[in-house]
Amino acid sequence: MDLRDYLRILRRNWILVVAMSLAGLAVGGGVSIAAKPTYTAETQLFVAIQSSGSVQELQQGNTFSQARVQSYVKTVATPVVLQPAIDALGLDITPKELSKRVKTSSDLNTVLISIEVSDSSPVQAAAIAQAISSSLVNAVDTLERPKAGGTSPISLSVISPAVAPASPSAPNTKLNLALGFLIGLVAGLGIAALRTLLDTRIKSEVDLRAVTNEPLLGGIAFEADAEKKPLLTQAAFQSPRAESFRQLRTNLQFANVAGHAKSFVVTSSLPGEGKSTTAINLAIALAEAGQSVCLIDADLRRPMVAEYLGLERSAGLTTALVGSADVNDLLQPWGANDLYVLASGQIPPNPSELLGSDDMKVLIERLESVFDTLIIDAPPLLPVTDAAVLSQHAGGVVVVVGAQKTRTQDLTKSLAALQLVEANILGVVLNRLPTKGPDAYAYSYTNYESHRPTDETTPMRGSKVFPTALVNGHDSPQSSASSTAPEHESNRSSVR
Template structure:
């Protein structure tokens, strides 16, 4: 992982990191409150020789004192020093227990000994420190005395008497809070990195780029209201969601410009990625640009377009494929633009066979002779083979990738399935992207020069100028007559009349 990848991980998981930091902070604060306060009292002693002489002798004596200081420091925590303290103060502890609250140190190249005592009582801490220093003086005097009649050559003097501290030495709330915050941040960062390593869901363009370099035709941000208002006509024309589909419309036209076929298949890896809403809104966006558009619901397992558009599904694609009714009688006009919808019809027991049949191929050809664009909503690629079968009969395929929903392994399998049938993958549409954050889709992020993708344009140019307006009740033959096209031509492709189906 590069630095930018780590930064993206931190931005994606900032809530976890902040939460862990707050937990660490609160934990440190709670621990500080629960801990009993401890007070530290300190005293200092000076070590000197009790002999006078020449400068040379004094120098040697000073070196001797410094060498003996470390031995005196070790002596402080011995029973020889601590037992008299216990007896004099009436403490109910053992020398070993008292030694754990007593610490003696000395600075390098000095003859000073510091004795620090910690206790829950500030007065008791000062009393013990003072008693220990006095006991050490007596112990050293006895240990250094050559005989009972002689005096000790070493003398210890208290230079800093012990005093009762006014504030507790521990817990140090500030230090504890800082340590707790740092531990929380470290834990949160570790959890974020581990979560990113274990998480194989596609969350944005960066994750998709680890799987494929296929062009990203557009990105649609997640909108909580889209479940209730999924159509472009239900939202403001200048909303980010509407602009996303106009962007997709423009980029798709450029991606499809070199294809003779006018048909585009919309599919996904797994259910729930938003392929049906993408197909429907793309068809609406193309129709709003002045094009004659046919929207075909070829998801013969879980058809959804009729529900989105409020159309009748009793007769549709399957009705035409089995030859019961001609396609020109099954197309239903929708809205004020030139959008005509062929619903799925009755769900058949053999969807794959119907979609892969020659009749389906002839139906697509017939639609292409009349409409500027044919948008087909196909089933997901992984659960069934319908989309892979149908992908061989269309001019191009658009794969919808639902971020937060699909895994990178699923996308890889879908791409492999399309490659196996030699389908022409026009690009990928990222759906359900977050509106903000590191994975938010930005129109300026993808550029032709840097990513080999299609530059964003603001207007789509229709290949046909709008003709006379037809009423919403106009049938398919009226559409053709309004354009000066022959209905017999539509019927003659693939056979005559309904027998061609």
């Protein structure tokens, strides 16, 4: 992973990282508010040798006192020092409990002893520190006094009396806030990295490239109203989504630069990735470019093309395959351009056998002889084998990948199934991509506030007349198809 990958992870999970950082900041503030204030009072003592000898004797005495200082530091935490202080102040506490609130230290190569006492009361902290220093002076004098009698050679003096502190030493609010923020930030980054590592969904071209090197034919921008208005003719003319399908149309032509393939199977790994709407809108985009297009609904398990376009579904592909009617009588014209739709027909009990039959191969060859392009909407690859079987009759296959939905292992299995039957995989289409953010694919530089006209009788800039059945939901699909039939009949030869 390079720097761009880390930045992409951060951009994908910035809300999580910010939320965790703020949560850590809030916890740090809460701890500071909930904690009881603690005050610390300090006193210092000086250790000296009671001698008036020569300079050499004084030097030896100083070395002796420095060696003894560390022993006095340890002595502070003992009952010999603490019990007299407790008795002097009348504290209801044991020496062991008091020792936990006392901190004694001494700097190296000095004869100074520092005693710090923490308490919830600043006055009490100063009083305990002063009492302990006085008790230490007395304890050292008793311990160092010769057994034969006389005075102690060591003298301890208080050089810095304890004073009641004006502000608490704990909690340290600034430190708690800083630590809370830092811990929250690190936790957020860790969770973001773990989340990215465990998330196998394909979100962008970078994720796609980790799975396959198949050409990326295009990325379809996702718009909020795409579910309510799925067709290209319903989108703003220069919207990112509309431009995405035009780009897909162009890239498909380049992928088929030799011109041998006239029929294209559009499929996906799993249901719900948008293969049907992609097939429909690709057919519309090709028809808008002046090609004669036949859109075939070969998803004989969950046919959706006729429903999206407001056409009759009861007679169509299966009707032609079983010989109940000729394909010329089953093709339904749609829109203002040279676009014809062959609906699915009745759902059969044996879809795979029908799609893999010689009759299906002959039908595709007949349609290829009349139309410039055939777009075939096929079932998903993983649940059933229909698309793999159908790909053997078509010139090429386009695999639709739903961003944020398809997982890497699913796409790997789908491509392997197509390669197993030696299908001609033309490329991959990333669907439902965001228009902004780290995974954005489409970029718009024009103003597309003006939408296509909603009046069916006034097409604009080559857009197709939208069927009344789909717009209003009142007229029958048959009336929509028949209303545009005369407009196409002069432009299409019969399928022989």
